Amino acid sequence: MLPAGKAVKVSISIEEGSSRHGVSTYASILDFLFFRGVSGAAVLKGVAGFGADHQLHSSSSVEIAERLPLKIEFTETEEKVNELLPKLEELVGPGMIELQETTIAKSAQASQPKSEPLPVHAKIEGKAKMMQIYIGESDKWRDKPLHEELIHAMRANDLAGATAYRGIMGFGAHGKMYKEKPFRLSHDASIVISVVDTEQKLQAFLPIVDRMVEEGLVVLTDVDVIKYTHRRSDR
Numbered sequence: 407m408l409p410a411g412k413a414v415k416v417s418i419s420i421e422e423g424s425s426r427h428g429v430s431t432y433a434s435i436l437d438f439l440f441f442r443g444v445s446g447a448a449v450l451k452g453v454a455g456f457g458a459d460h461q462l463h464s465s466s467s468v469e470i471a472e473r474l475p476l477k478i479e480f481t482e483t484e485e486k487v488n489e490l491l492p493k494l495e496e497l498v499g500p501g502m503i504e505l506q507e508t509t510i511a512k513s514a515q516a517s518q519p520k521s522e523p524l525p526v527h528a529k530i531e532g533k534a535k536m537m538q539i540y541i542g543e544s545d546k547w548r549d550k551p552l553h554e555e556l557i558h559a560m561r562a563n564d565l566a567g568a569t570a571y572r573g574i575m576g577f578g579a580h581g582k583m584y585k586e587k588p589f590r591l592s593h594d595a596s597i598v599i600s601v602v603d604t605e606q607k608l609q610a611f612l613p614i615v616d617r618m619v620e621e622g623l624v625v626l627t628d629v630d631v632i633k634y635t636h637r638r639s640d641r
Contacts, residue, residue, distance in 0.1 A: 408445040408510060414487045415508045418478040420501035432476050435497050437562035439480060447480035536629045537608045539599040541622040553597045559614055560601055568601035602629060
């Protein structure tokens with residue numbers, strides 16, 4: 407819960423069509439804010455305006471409608487805003503971030519407790535940890551597939567990479583056997599999410615896993631990273 411009193415209002419201005427690694431910029435920012443425990447955020451769409459290019463954009467023109475300004479606004483404590491700013495500056499790219507001192511007159515209840523601050527992702531070399539999360543295919547979180555939401559949470563928290571695998575046969579804690587059959591997919595199948603990162607990063611992510619996974623198995627295993635590379639991609 408964001409307490410009443412002094413706070414900081416953050417306004418982020420970006421173009422609607424902007425993207426980062428194939429994902430819309432505003433969606434990446436919202437994911438980051440959500441999984442870092444921000445009390446609430448809103449995306450506002452402009453209907454007309456101009457930016458650094460000094461060209462006027464209007465929703466009445468189909469050709470330039472996707473270049474209209476978007477504004478993402480949220481209010482948090484000064485300490486929390488300072489913690490989030492470095493990553494926000496990276497996500498926003500050529501956009502603009504404005505900070506404004508404000509006062510919370512009435513506090514609101516948060517739907518989920520805030521997560522602890524997570525460290526910035528670093529290059530993985532040598533000793534690391536593998537986290538594997540075993541859940542059911544039909545498991546949900548906020549009415550959405552749990553395995554998809556866990557992947558979104560991992561991406562928003564800068565984990566090195568994650569993959570979800572679907573089981574074709576097996577059984578779990580309840581002893582019920584499942585098996586994939588031709589032309590019929592079992593919704594009781596097991597999903598295994600595997601992610602490798604530093605022990606510090608995975609330990610920091612565990613409170614989020616604990617909050618999202620009501621029933622399942624989570625294991626951490628020592629691994630040696632032999633090679634970790636990725637392609638460079640433009641914004």
